[in-house]
Amino acid sequence: MRATFMYKAGDVRVEHAPDPVVQQPTDAVVRIVRSCVCGSDLHPYHSLSEDDGPAPMGHEFLGVVEELGSEVTGLKRGDVVVAPFAFADNTCALCREGLHTSCPNGGFFASGGVGGAQAEAVRVPQASGTLVKLPVGEDSALLPSLLTLADVYGTGYHAARQARVDERTTVTVIGDGAVGLLAVLSAKQLGAEQIILMGRHKDRTDLGRYFGASDIVAERGEEGVEKVRQLTGGQGTHTVLEAVGHMPAYETAVGVVRPGGVISRVGVPQYEDAPVGFGSLFGPNITLTGGPAPVRAYIDELLPGVLSGAVEPGRVFDRSVTLDETPEGYRAMDRREALKVLVTP
Template sequence: MRATFMYGAGDVRVEEVPDPTIVQPTDALVRITLACVCGSDLHPYHSMPTGEEGTPMGHEFIGLVEELGSEVTGLKVGDLVISPFAFSDNTCEFCREGFHTACKHGGWYGAGGVGGAQAEMIRVPQASGTLVPIPGDVDEKLLPSLLALSDVYLTGYHAAHMGNVGPGKTVTVIGDGAVGLSAVLASKQMGADKIILMGRHVDRTGLGRRFGATDVVAERGDEGIAKVLELTGGEGSHVVLEAVGHMPAYEQAYGVVRPGGVISRVGVPQYEDAPVGFGSLFGKNVTLNGGPAPVRAYIEAAIPQVLSGEIDPGRVFDSETTLDDVAEAYRLMDSRTALKVLVRP
């Protein structure tokens, strides 16, 4: 089959490799219907040292079950399934507490002998716990929105969930990438009163408004902070959803959060140390949380929302390539020509 590998910064290649096979009796093989490129794929695209061995790429997909290990239950060959971007047994203590990305038997696609999803086929470990079948016949137009449940929408949802978004709350979303826009949509779903989107790409913030943003702040840094404080009567935002991962976004977050408020992060931090002392978080009793989204915890509730048309998170996909052209998908996203690119094997 064909599969995508990264060999270093900017070096993405599609190669012919052997089809995956069942390794553990808990594995499934899935033939991929739709995959895509993630904002987080751009981090290695910028910084990966050049190597002789390629890293398998892609961790978001929907597809058809092709083969099942002997111990897999709850799935049958031919099922259309969604996979979270991380696999998990869905039964260990951490999974039961809703933190599937910490599963004791879980892991990540593209690492430890498991392939990537920008490919024709993939081996899914812990298939019973990981894959969620989509019931009934599905209108093809809904497939991108179902694919969005694999990562991007439910990562935005995780931010809003950890931020305890709800009625009466003002939410500021930092970042107009696909995750930030998804966080806007999730905040709207959860009933936030006021949703301020910090971003400066007009086409993206336009989609943000359609998703539910009530205000857009294009300014950054101190100017952006001043603007959000102005929009919140000088008090700051109850909840800040940080969907970027770079230090200036973190600094904006503690600048705009109100005393007693929450900063919920889902942008993968590109830093280890950050201000958390009296002058940033402690003095204001600010809560900092978030992390890799336990998407698996949220998929089942989101599927009927997509099927009924209540949410349309697939609108973040504004471009499409074939698997052979996946390198072009990276280029489009890296240059911000595209927001998020579907990849069709």
């Protein structure tokens, strides 16, 4: 089959690779019909060393079940399925508590010997607990929106849920990438009325307004913090959803959250040291939360809105490439020429 590998920073190649096969009785093999490039894929695109490559790429996919291990239940060949970016058994104590990313029998696609999803097919461990059957055909017009359930929609929703967003809370979303925009959508779904989106790319912030943002702040740094505070009577917002992962975004979050508020981080942190002491979080009683989204915990809740067309999270895809063109998809996202790139066979 063909599959995408990153050899080092900036060097993405589509090459022939061995076809995936069932290795454990709990595995399935899925033929991929849609995948995509994630904003988090750009982190190794900027930093991967040659010693760490070639690395399989891609962790978001929709597909058709081709093969099933002997212990897989609830699925059959030909089912159209979505998988969260982390596989899990969905039966252990942590999964039952909604912490699928901490499942002792789980892991992440494109790591730990599991192939990447920017490919023609992928092996899915813990298939019974991971794969969710979809009531659509593999040519459905809903595929882009359904694909967001694999990561970015569930991650944006996780940010809002962890921050306890509701109709009484004001919200700042930091970052106008796909996760940030779907955090806006999620905050709106949970009842928030004032949602401030911090971003400076007009095509993206326009989509943010469509998803429910009430205010846009294009300024950065101290100027951006001051603008948010002006919009909130000097107090800042009850919740901050940080969808970037770089230190300036974290510092902005600390600057715009009001006393007693919550900072929810879902941007993969690209730093080790963050201020949490008396002058930043401890003194004003700020809660710091977030983490890798247990997307499997949210798929069943979010799926009906996508199927009915009540929400259209697939609007974050603004460019489509074939699998062989995946390296150009990386370049387009890195140059900010595309918000999120859809990959077709």
